[in-house]
Amino acid sequence: MNQPTSYKRVMLKVSGEALMGNRDYGLESATVRRIAEDVKGAVALGAEVCLVIGGGNIFRGIAGAAAGMDRAQADYMGMLATVMNALAMQSALEKQGLPTRVLSAIPMQSLCEPYIRRRAMRHMEKGRVVIFAAGTGNPFFTTDTAAALRAAEMECDALFKGTQVDGVYSADPRKNPKAERYVTLTYLDMLARDLLVMDAAAISLCRENKLPIIVFNIHEPGAFTAVMKGEGKFTTVVEQH
Ligand SMILES: Nc1ncnc2c1ncn2[C@@H]1O[C@H](COP(=O)(O)OP(=O)(O)OP(=O)(O)O)[C@@H](O)[C@H]1O
Numbered sequence: 001m002n003q004p005t006s007y008k009r010v011m012l013k014v015s016g017e018a019l020m021g022n023r024d025y026g027l028e029s030a031t032v033r034r035i036a037e038d039v040k041g042a043v044a045l046g047a048e049v050c051l052v053i054g055g056g057n058i059f060r061g062i063a064g065a066a067a068g069m070d071r072a073q074a075d076y077m078g079m080l081a082t083v084m085n086a087l088a089m090q091s092a093l094e095k096q097g098l099p100t101r102v103l104s105a106i107p108m109q110s111l112c113e114p115y116i117r118r119r120a121m122r123h124m125e126k127g128r129v130v131i132f133a134a135g136t137g138n139p140f141f142t143t144d145t146a147a148a149l150r151a152a153e154m155e156c157d158a159l160f161k162g163t164q165v166d167g168v169y170s171a172d173p174r175k176n177p178k179a180e181r182y183v184t185l186t187y188l189d190m191l192a193r194d195l196l197v198m199d200a201a202a203i204s205l206c207r208e209n210k211l212p213i214i215v216f217n218i219h220e221p222g223a224f225t226a227v228m229k230g231e232g233k234f235t236t237v238v239e240q241h
């Protein structure tokens with residue numbers, strides 16, 4: 001085993017967009033494999049790991065609504081997109097030799113298990129990597145909120161948000177090159193300054209449950225494993241700093 005981590009159980013939220021790699025849409029297998037290798041590295045540190053994967057690489061409800069669809073119907077399509085990503089990640093993790101389970105908030109018994117909290121807990125205790133699919137199962141939410149919700153339910157020590165940038169900035173760094181990265185931040189700062197790296201419902205849920213949020217760049221090979229050891233660049237969001 002590598003140098004151990006102080007985290008016993010963690011949630012990793014991976015944005016759907018991150019799975020696109022260099023493509024404009026969908027999944028790039030090399031990217032999915034690289035993230036799976038990173039999860040393997042984190043598991044080797046001795047942590048129990050669960051995942052929520054977004055669906056933005058395939059479909060976002062808000063885009064469907066903008067194109068004239070009923071918003072709730074479009075959101076269900078978005079949730080289905082997250083199931084496809086979960087299945088792709090499950091395959092990649094199993095290729096790495098990791099035991100996994102996909103648990104869906106929308107029951108799909110031919111594909112995966114339904115989400116049952118106590119079953120999920122048991123899977124994690126047995127060292128399986130659990131992937132929570134279909135978000136919260138409800139429209140008008142996001143997979144950030146699903147990640148915060150499942151992390152609280154699983155009694156995780158932290159929520160790691162793997163995204164396109166290496167932390168939380170004073171403004172969106174993809175739009176404003178002068179934006180500055182924070183090393184630590186409070187939940188209230190994130191909410192008050194409207195720092196849109198995560199939605200407000202997810203941040204509030206983390207705050208209520210005293211769940212630290214760690215934002216890092218999932219595109220750096222081995223970044224998740226490194227951040228689990230406190231290495232590399234990231235932003236930590238807590239109650240007080
Ligand atoms: N203040 C900020 N600091 C850092 N990133 C920010 C900030 N404001 C906006 N962003 C943007 O937020 C994005 C984070 O969202 P992300 O790509 O993880 O999307 P998501 O909605 O979680 O996932 P999906 O791609 O599945 O929809 C980053 O790519 C970044 O450009």
Ligand SMILES: O=c1ccn([C@@H]2O[C@H](COP(=O)(O)O)[C@@H](O)[C@H]2O)c(=O)[nH]1
Pocket residue numbers: 015016053054055056059060061062074075076077078079080081082134135136137138139140141142143144145146
């Ligand atoms: O609880 C949830 C989670 C997600 N959705 C829908 O899925 C897509 C994709 O999720 P992202 O968080 O954007 O990656 C989202 O746009 C919603 O349409 C949902 O309805 N409920």
